[in-house]
Amino acid sequence: MAQAPRPVMMVSGVVFVLALATILTALGFEHLGGYAPCQLCLQERYAYYFAVPAALLALILARMGLAGAARVLLVLIALAFMANAALGVYHAGAEWKWWPGPDTCGGGFDLKWGKDGIVDTPVIRCDEATWWFLGLSFAAWNAVVSAVLAALAAFGAARAR
Known part of the structure; x- marks a missing residue:
């Protein structure tokens, strides 16, 4: 039984690194690349905001021998x-027009002031992808990465038995 925490430690560490890298990439695209997130994009970040500290805590607990x-x-x-x-x-399907997006599809944005008052700011829509890589949008890549992270976390939880 002394080896039981090892799979939990490894999986927790991998989930921590991948989740952290993913959310930092999303934030980097937003702040450095100028890609403003829509409301669904912001909601899709909640899992990462939970998982990054939770995976780190799981790693620490496993190292302390608290694999359960x-x-x-x-x-x-x-x-x-x-x-x-x-x-x-759901988000990617709305972008590909397979089904309608949410009624509140125009994302939040900051009002900007110019010399003549408020400057027009773009409305970020949930049903229009702003970026594609290998045929997938941010939302579709999030679905893929989230599925992989879910499988890894489930594997780690089951493997430790």
Whole structure:
């Protein structure tokens, strides 16, 4: 039984690194690349905001020999990413016009002032992809990454038994 925490530690570390890299990439595209997120994009970040500290805590707990508590966190992370993958599929489907997006499809934006008053600011729509890579949008890539992270977390929770 001394080896039981090892899979939990490894999976927790991998989930932590991948989730952190993904959310930092999204924030980098937003702040450095000028891609403003829509409302669905912002909601899709919640799983990462939960999973990054939860995976780090799971790693710490596993290292302390508390693999059971770490496994519970991995189950919660898996559930969060399963829900996030479903949200990503919904968002990507709305972008591909397979179904309508939410009625509140115009994302939030900051009012900007120019010399003549308020400057027109772009409305960020949930049903229009602003970026594509290998045929997939941000939302579709989020669905893929979330599904992988959900599978990894579930594997880590189950493997430790």
